[in-house]
Amino acid sequence: MISSNKTKGFTLVELLIVIVVIAILAAISIAAYNGVSNKARDGERLASARDIINAAAVYNSEKGHWPTIAELGSFNTIKLSDQIKNRLGTTTPIPSDRSKYKYELCGTAPGFTGAKVTYWKEVTDGHETHEKTVSSGSGC
Structure with a gap:
């Protein structure tokens, strides 16, 4: 009589290897997700800055002058x-308050020649600053 002592299942070493691989994949995906979130917020801020400048440019073409913040806010x-x-x-965005937009008129009163919006960019490649500007008109 020959008895077989084969047991089915995974060894402790095999289970540990699987757990380590899953942990490494989780760490990589979490790091990648954080980068994507920062880039998404940067994209949202850039789009908003462009919306502000586009509204100011349309206001200028309709009314004949570049708007103040109050005029821009009530523009229909x-x-x-x-x-x-x-x-x-009218204050420059800073790291602790990245959601602000600084709106400035370019040129000298009363004949302003353009407008610019400064916003904070989180993700940089090391060769650029965190403050970014979108402008329209001249003199900015």
Whole structure:
């Protein structure tokens, strides 16, 4: 009589290897997700800055002068969202408050020649600054 002692299952070493591989994959995906989130926020801020500048340019073409923040906020041809209006100001965005947009008129009063919006960019390649500007008109 020959008895067979074959047991089925995984050894402890095999299970540990699988757990380590899963942990490594999880760490890689979490790091990649954080980078994607930062880039998405940067894209949203760039789009909002362009919306502000486009609204200012349309205002200038309709009214004949570049708008102040108050005029831009009440402009009805191109309505900015309340979220963008609330983040629009005259102070430069800083790391602790990345959601703000600085709106400036270019040139000298009363004949302003353009407008620019400065926003904070989280992801840089090391050769650029975190402050980014979108402008329209001349003199910016």
